[in-house]
Amino acid sequence: MRPLIGISCCVKAFGAFNTPNHAASDSYVRVVLGPVGGIPVLLPAAGEALAPEILPRLDGLILTGSRSNVWPGHYDGPAHAEGTPEDQQRDSTTLPLIRAAIQMGVPLLAICRGMQELNVALGGSLDQRIQDLPGRMDHSTPSDQPIPAVRTGKAHGIRLATQGLLHELAGETIVPVNSLHNQGVQKLAPRLDAMGWAPDGTVEAVKVRDAPGFAWGVQWHPEYDWERDAFSRRIFEHFGGACVAWSQARYARHAAE
Numbered sequence: 134m135r136p137l138i139g140i141s142c143c144v145k146a147f148g149a150f151n152t153p154n155h156a157a158s159d160s161y162v163r164v165v166l167g168p169v170g171g172i173p174v175l176l177p178a179a180g181e182a183l184a185p186e187i188l189p190r191l192d193g194l195i196l197t198g199s200r201s202n203v204w205p206g207h208y209d210g211p212a213h214a215e216g217t218p219e220d221q222q223r224d225s226t227t228l229p230l231i232r233a234a235i236q237m238g239v240p241l242l243a244i245c246r247g248m249q250e251l252n253v254a255l256g257g258s259l260d261q262r263i264q265d266l267p268g269r270m271d272h273s274t275p276s277d278q279p280i281p282a283v284r285t286g287k288a289h290g291i292r293l294a295t296q297g298l299l300h301e302l303a304g305e306t307i308v309p310v311n312s313l314h315n316q317g318v319q320k321l322a323p324r325l326d327a328m329g330w331a332p333d334g335t336v337e338a339v340k341v342r343d344a345p346g347f348a349w350g351v352q353w354h355p356e357y358d359w360e361r362d363a364f365s366r367r368i369f370e371h372f373g374g375a376c377v378a379w380s381q382a383r384y385a386r387h388a389a390e
């Protein structure tokens with residue numbers, strides 16, 4: 134049986150009546166069916182009650198990217214600039230979900246907004262517009278390039294910590310990645326260790342120190358180019374292996390009951 138992989142949804146208004154929907158990009162469904170080797174399960178932004186009910190039935194969790202941003206009230210940050218997209222229904226679902234998954238040991242891969250949620254859920258904070266900070270790069274989606282090219286293109290290199298599995302998966306210390314974000318880690322949560330940095334010092338990869346299971350976050354989007362990029366594919370394959378191991382242990386626990 135393939136492992137069941139929860140995929141976080143955003144709340145977005147669209148359709149004939151422009152009413153709220155719970156949605157996730159097809160990129161996450163495809164990567165779970167592909168190199169992760171699992172069965173995707175879309176998780177609605179149903180609030181904190183979701184975690185205790187769904188996590189015992191999942192073998193892994195992907196926190197997805199999104200144009201929306203974590204509400205600053207969750208990290209005592211300043212209010213967003215007018216017009217900055219937020220999704221508080223998603224925040225109220227993912228932040229407790231992340232904490233519960235880490236406590237249980239459910240494998241977790243947090244991507245872009247998901248990595249920002251991981252940092253906030255564990256007590257960190259965010260810079261809201263990195264490009265406005267002195268000495269920092271513009272990590273956001275270039276407006277003069279077609280989105281597909283931005284998603285599958287490489288925007289900058291990141292330097293990986295030479296000790297650790299992410300460096301092993303990359304096979305080198307500097308790897309090129311795409312970049313589609315305005316926000317980033319300001320204060321790293323106490324339980325997170327940085328595993329990779331952009332040239333301007335922006336944290337690009339983290340892991341949860343002493344987590345019982347796989348618990349990584351990446352600021353870039355490996356789900357867009359895993360079919361071309363071996364490093365991206367290996368991240369998902371490794372995450373999938375952790376989910377298979379969790380699934381086998383979960384079934385063994387049920388069998389022993």
Ligand SMILES: N[C@@H](CCC(=O)NCCCC(=O)O)C(=O)O
Pocket residue numbers: 197198199200201202244245246247274284313314315316317
């Ligand atoms: N909104 C946050 C997180 C950025 C993010 O997840 N980007 C993915 C956008 C989806 C896409 O266009 O592919 C930030 O701006 O930092």
